[in-house]
Amino acid sequence: IFVGGLEVNVSEDELRHIFGQFGDLVYVKIPPGRGCGFVQFVA
Known part of the structure; x- marks a missing residue:
C-alpha cells in the first residue's frame, strides 16, 4: 500500500x-526525503 x-x-x-x-x-519502508511510504500486509 x-x-x-x-x-x-x-x-x-510509527507506520x-x-x-x-x-x-x-x-514490510514497512519510508524512502528518505520522499514524504511517502509503503506498507505490505500478510496475504
Missing part, C-alpha cells in the same frame, strides 16, 4: 504501529 503525504519526522515504527492495527505486516 502506498502511503503519501507523510511528514518528514514520521518513522517506520508499523498505525497499520499493524489492521493486520500482520510483512
Whole structure:
C-alpha cells in the first residue's frame, strides 16, 4: 500500500504501529526525503 503525504519526522515504527492495527505486516519502508511510504500486509 502506498502511503503519501507523510511528514518528514514520521518513522517506520510509527507506520508499523498505525497499520499493524489492521493486520500482520510483512514490510514497512519510508524512502528518505520522499514524504511517502509503503506498507505490505500478510496475504
